[in-house]
Amino acid sequence: MVEQASALLAGLNPAQAEAVETTEGPVLVVAGPGSGKTRVLTHRIAYLIEERNVLPDQILAVTFTNKAAREMRARVDRLITGGAATGLVMGTFHSLGVRFLRQNPGAVADRLGLLPNFLIYDDSDQLALVKSAITAAGQDPKQLAPRRALSRISAAKGQLLTPSEAQAEAATHDDEVIARIYGRYQSMLRKANAVDFDDLLALPIRLFDESPGVLARYQERYRYILVDEYQDTNRVQYVLVSALSQKWRNLFVVGDPDQSIYGWRQADIRNILDFERDYPDARRIDLELNYRSTARIVAVADRVIRENSQRLDRKLRTENPEGSPVVLRELSDQNHEATFVVSEIRRLMRGQVSSGNDIAVMYRTTAQSRVLEEAFRTSDIPYRIVGGVRFYDRKEVKDVIAVLRLLHNPADDVSLERLIENHPVGRGIGPKALDAVRAWATERGVPTVDGFVALVPGSAPPLGGDSGPTVSGSARSAGQRLGAALAQLRESRGHLTLAALFDEVVERTGYRSAFDDETEEALQRWANVLELRADLERYDIVDPGEALATYLEQVALVSDVDTMADDGRGQVTLITLHSAKGLEFPVVFIAGVEEGLLPISRAVEAEFHDPLPMEEERRLFYVGITRAERLLYLTYAGSRQVYGRYQPGVASRFLASIPQDALQTLTRSFGGRPTSSRLADRVRGDGGGSGGGWSSPMPESAPPPRPEPLPDFAVGQRVFHAKFGEGRIAEVVDRPDDKELAVEFPRHGKKRLMASFARLDIIGES
DNA sequence: GAATGCATGGTTTTT
């Protein structure tokens, strides 16, 4: 009897279908860029549910960003009959870690000493804490950079070392000092009832060790586990996944060693390279056929990555048309580079590229975004920046959130200090007064805030009968003012919506009045604060008892890519190469392809004793190249401002791997004397896209390449579009090399789309 | 204890 092929396998190539159908046992999918791995993941989940009768809540899928999780869930929902896959657990490792901790409040309190209202400390909180830890350990924060200490601590946590284990393993005096600071840091963190990002991964493992019953429950439940971007997992994530999948062993990991770019975050490429050794019965499936990019782009990417020694030998393939050459352009400095990018984008948008959504500008360091943004701001092209300063990282926003955090978790001393330093209500309270109150509170085992509350006349002392901390004169009245404000806010917390609580906070802490002078700048900053209020309003629908907790968790875990909102105006995306992983755009610019930038100077310096950072830089370049579907531009500047000084720029060594015949080189100096014409260029000013005597970078006659073999679209089919959602094909018109479709979308009306560009998924007939 | 002015040094990438 021939088994009826599932509709979920239709349109998949044999390797993709195999990855979907091999549901039992460990599977490693080595997926090259653009090889349809998201498709495989979503179809596999849908296949498990539809064809193997697996309940959605028996499936666990781990993604790299929350955005990827959201999109994947939406796609799975579309693929399965009868609506949403409720109960399907999908998220990042970190959000999963929180979930495990939240779901077991009893064991977490007993075994890990964390109360249910624990907070997640972000980067700057951690930095503040580690700084105190350095001082507390008798070191000087100026001698030992807190940043460095933090990254060493993070590395230790990433190997699941406790402070005492780190102490035992210390080989040098330096290691020993760090281990001591780590110990201080960790106990301060626990005292603040807070966790850091590393804890979100390490604490669940400790929880599982201490309470095997808890682990057994999860092992029993998650029969099928899928992990995306497996090449970027670290040791702790590996242990977590191994533990969870032990019972059923249906572990499905997808990754590409050539796209491993988080080595600095302890990502361990061996997790993927050694998978077959860890699971000898594993099936390995290679997805090598690229559907995303033109043959030229694929060839360039392949040549660039082949130079690395730390990789599996494989060759990228595509059946796509050749496409246009990759454009390489030298500009005289970073300003001209930015102007070139903007004017070239304007030119493209007058012609074949209809929307800024189809274009991304990528760069190595966030600092580069400033000049680029400036050029976009003075143009009429809409843009958005992913990365840089997050909304929640703005000072004004953090100041207000600090108060909310303190109300949620009174033990949060980092937020208390922030409140005292930045809000008017904290004026008059200096280090001496704070120390006195903290000592008083510590003695009684209560949070420091309670010490301030205890200063208020008439407040019931929490313990014993004393009259609160001994603080003198002016500091005493200031402390009383703070204590009274906090006591009142605590009262309000329970029965107000978050937006109303916000109003109360900015009023009682005097924060609002700090913006009373009506300078342009004060108004702008106050506008940012109000933006936070609008954000809080969205939580008015959440149960008031839960709203604050939910909000604070969301603030801690959202990344920039997650909030990469599309405002419908067709914005060009400005993004770091790291954040761009997993994304794709018809047109990609990579700016600053220079020595010292890409590869970054640190990798150049390390090269002599450690070649790995340089190989990671190359992979980063590879990731950038492979984001492009149709057009790729590479630019570098002959001179670039660094710390306010101009420094000569030299074309990146990575460019030497690109075959000349794949390139359209629009530069005089590349290959010869790289920077000789620098000064002359600057004086002449070759900012404009068509100025300066350069030939047109892209012939208008270039045929639009087809990124993917077109499915057989037919009138009546139900299709899914990333932006417009579900729709029905009303008309199909044959075009050379393409099809023009008229699709009826319930919410957006009828749209005419080119099949090659719209990337529609067929989700059913009629 | 707070405001002002000067020095210093920092940029890799992020959940």
Added chain:
DNA sequence: CCATGCATTC
């Protein structure tokens, strides 16, 4: 260049 941190002064 800029942000942060420290010393000086009030």
